[in-house]
Amino acid sequence: MAYETILYEIEGPVLTVTLNRPEKLNAYTAVMGAELADAFHRADADDDVRVVIVTGAGRGFCAGADISGGAGAFDAQAEGSVAFAAPGQARQAGGGFVEAIFNCRKPSIAAINGAAAGVGATLTLPMDIRLAAETAKIGFVFARRGLVPEAGSAWFLPRLVGLPQALRWCLTGAMVGPDEAHAAGLVAEVTPLDELMARARALALEIAENTAPVSIALARQMLWRFSGEPDPWGLLKVDGPLSLQLGAGADVREGVGAFLEKRPPRFPGKVSTDMPPGYPWWEKA
Structure with a gap:
C-alpha cells in the first residue's frame, strides 16, 4: 500500500509511523485509519521490526476526526464521511486499526507530541506505552460532538486509568494536560517536546536490545x-x-x-x- 496520510520509516529495529497531515493537525480520515492498520499488519509480519513508535508530524499528534467537511462528517451516508462504518455494516477503518494494534506481536509506543483529541486520543489506547510532550493535550471529546466513545475506548480507558477517571474525562469531554494524564496513569512519562522522540526511541531500543x-x-x-x-x-x-x-x-x-x-x-x-x-x-x- 502506498501511504497518503502516514510516514513509515524503519531505523534499526524500530519502526516509526508518523501521522502526516500537519496542515490539518493530523486530523483523522478513513484513509488514515486504513493506512494505520496496514502499517501495523506490516510491522507484525516483519521480524526485523521489534518496536513501533507512533507520533504526529508538525505541532499536533491527531486533532481528532477531520470535520472540515461540515456537520455531515460523521454521517456514514455523506460524501467524505470519516465514519468508521455505514449503518448495519461491520466496522472497517476504526475496527481495523484497533484490531491491528491490539493483536500486533510487536509492542507499540505512542509519542504524543501535541493535541490528541477524540480518535486522536483513542487510537493510542491499544498501544502499550504512551509518552507525552509538555505541550500535549488529550481529550475524549465525544459527548461534546454528540457522539459516544469509539474505537473500543470504553473498554480500554477504564483498564488504563480506572472507571472513575474514565467517567470524568468522557462525561465532561474536556481536554486535559499531560501532567493530569500522567497522574492518572494514561501516560508513562512527560518530557520536553524536543526530547520526546529521543526518549521514545531510547525506550524502544531498551526493549529491542534486551x-x-x-x-x-x-x-x-x-x-x-x-x-x-x-x-x-x-x-x-x-x-x-x-x-x-x-x-x-x-x-x-x-x-x-x-x-x-x-x-x-x-x-x-x-x-x-x-x-x-x-x-x-x-x-x-
Missing part, C-alpha cells in the same frame, strides 16, 4: 487479555503450558547463557515462525 521477540508477543497479550479477569485461574491455564514450552526452547537457553556470561542476548526466536503451539489461545477457546 528482550526476546516471542516473549514480548506473548507477554503483552497475556497482560491485556487477563487484566480484567476476576481471578487468575484462566491465566494459569495459559501461562503454565507456555512456560513449559518456552523453558525447553532456544530463547531461554540464550537468555540464561547471556545473563551468566554477562553479555547482550542474541535471541534466535522469531514471531513469524516460532510462536508456541498454545498461541493464540483465545481463538482456540
